[in-house]
Amino acid sequence: MFSNVRIEKLILNNYRNHKFLELDLKKNIILICGRNGSGKTNILESLSLFTSSSGLKKTNLIEIVNSNLKGPVELFGVNILCKINNKKMKIGLGLKKNASGLKKIINLEGLKAKKKIDEYFSIFWITPKMTFLFQNSREERRNFIDQMICSIDFSFKKFLSLYEKYKTERIRILKKWNEASEEWLGLIEKKLAGTGIIICDARRKFIKQLNLHLSSPEGPFDSLEIELSGELDSLLLKKPAIEVEDFFLKKLKENRKKDIFTGKTNFSANKTDLIVLNKTYNREAKNHSTGEQKVIIFLIIFSFMKILKNQKDLKILFLLDDVFSFLDKNFVLTVLDQLNKLKIQTWLTDVSGDWIMKKESFKSIIDKINIDE
Ligand SMILES: Nc1ncnc2c1ncn2[C@@H]1O[C@H](COP(=O)(O)OP(=O)(O)OP(=O)(O)O)[C@@H](O)[C@H]1O
Ligand SMILES: [Mg+2]
Numbered sequence: 001m002f003s004n005v006r007i008e009k010l011i012l013n014n015y016r017n018h019k020f021l022e023l024d025l026k027k028n029i030i031l032i033c034g035r036n037g038s039g040k041t042n043i044l045e046s047l048s049l050f051t052s053s054s055g056l057k058k059t060n061l062i063e064i065v066n067s068n069l070k071g072p073v074e075l076f077g078v079n080i081l082c083k084i085n086n087k088k089m090k091i092g093l094g095l096k097k098n099a100s101g102l103k104k105i106i107n108l109e110g111l112k113a114k115k116k117i118d119e120y121f122s123i124f125w126i127t128p129k130m131t132f133l134f135q136n137s138r139e140e141r142r143n144f145i146d147q148m149i150c151s152i153d154f155s156f157k158k159f160l161s162l163y164e165k166y167k168t169e170r171i172r173i174l175k176k177w178n179e180a181s182e183e184w185l186g187l188i189e190k191k192l193a194g195t196g197i198i199i200c201d202a203r204r205k206f207i208k209q210l211n212l213h214l215s216s217p218e219g220p221f222d223s224l225e226i227e228l229s230g231e232l233d234s235l236l237l238k239k240p241a242i243e244v245e246d247f248f249l250k251k252l253k254e255n256r257k258k259d260i261f262t263g264k265t266n267f268s269a270n271k272t273d274l275i276v277l278n279k280t281y282n283r284e285a286k287n288h289s290t291g292e293q294k295v296i297i298f299l300i301i302f303s304f305m306k307i308l309k310n311q312k313d314l315k316i317l318f319l320l321d322d323v324f325s326f327l328d329k330n331f332v333l334t335v336l337d338q339l340n341k342l343k344i345q346t347w348l349t350d351v352s353g354d355w356i357m358k359k360e361s362f363k364s365i366i367d368k369i370n371i372d373e
Contacts, residue, residue: 006345008026010079027366027367033351038372050091050123073095127322128321134288139270223279298331305338
């Protein structure tokens with residue numbers, strides 16, 4: 001299956017260091033080149049903000065406005081012309097001032113207003129931060145997996161945000177807990193547990209697919225296995241979802257006092273970590289060398305692409321920021337080759353890009369854009 005989304009034009013106005021930038025894109029792979037600080041990552045970030053609230057730099061909205069902008073914030077904008085299922089459409093991202101600062105506004109031209117942009121396509125990115133995936137926080141590892149699931153299951157994202165909403169709401173009710181709110185509290189806990197189980201179960205199914213590919217990799221690689229460490233995740237491997245949901249509900253009730261005291265949901269679907277095991281050595285990824293960890297990350301990404309290949313309705317873009325600096329060059333070429341075969345529009349950044357442009361087979365599929373010129 002081929003990906004059915006591509007960006008044909010990108011226009012930035014007052015986006016970080018770009019006062020004005022217009023790019024016309026023709027090919028599958030877009031290689032953005034330019035010296036350090038020229039604004040390559042900023043271009044990728046501007047796209048990532050269409051489907052993510054803080055984007056690939058984990059930014060606050062105030063930071064993305066050109067710091068020299070003198071006029072109103074309406075002079076800021078990210079506009080794309082894209083093709084989704086062969087239908088052309090314009091999508092704009094702007095900012096608006098409100099009481100708490102700035103608010104993001106996404107305008108979709110020619111689309112049903114009710115649908116959100118992330119129901120049309122998804123964006124998956126890899127950034128140099130991933131070099132330290134196994135040293136980073138468990139939240140980052142979980143996000144890595146969640147981002148992959150969101151790319152193929154558009155409803156997963158909706159459940160993730162619902163889950164956060166219910167969590168906040170429950171803590172708010174708990175803080176003012178009295179007999180009158182008992183029924184309301186029970187209701188919100190039911191919703192929280194139900195949504196939490198949907199999330200854990202989607203993760204379980206996805207990890208199962210990943211493991212299928214990771215257990216028998218092509219080439220001279222070790223066999224890997226991914227596991228989720230959360231209590232709910234392990235229970236779901238043994239028991240029917242309905243029973244696990246009841247257990248979750250019981251835990252929420254038990255923890256009410258503790259949760260009021262800490263202001264947190266102490267037993268949660270998101271208390272899980274991603275454990276990656278090299279089965280040949282029976283060793284966890286975090287105990288492997290830096291170079292070996294890079295291979296492991298590559299193998300996970302590669303398995304993810306095999307899953308993408310079997311998707312019926314694929315609508316995804318890839319952003320690969322500075323990957324040549326932290327992944328083996330030949331691995332990147334393998335990934336790019338696969339992405340090109342799946343017709344997935346891929347945005348790459350590199351200071352010079354010379355190395356990849358020397359590869360005969362890549363010359364014809366890459367649009368090289370030098371933003372220094
Ligand atoms: N709000 C802003 N207004 C103006 N410039 C900004 C703003 N925010 C960041 N910048 C600047 O944008 C420039 C480009 O940043 P970016 O991360 O895109 O560089 P890059 O081309 O990816 O560099 P590298 O090759 O080092 O990764 C930086 O010099 C940064 O200081
Ligand atoms: Mg950069």
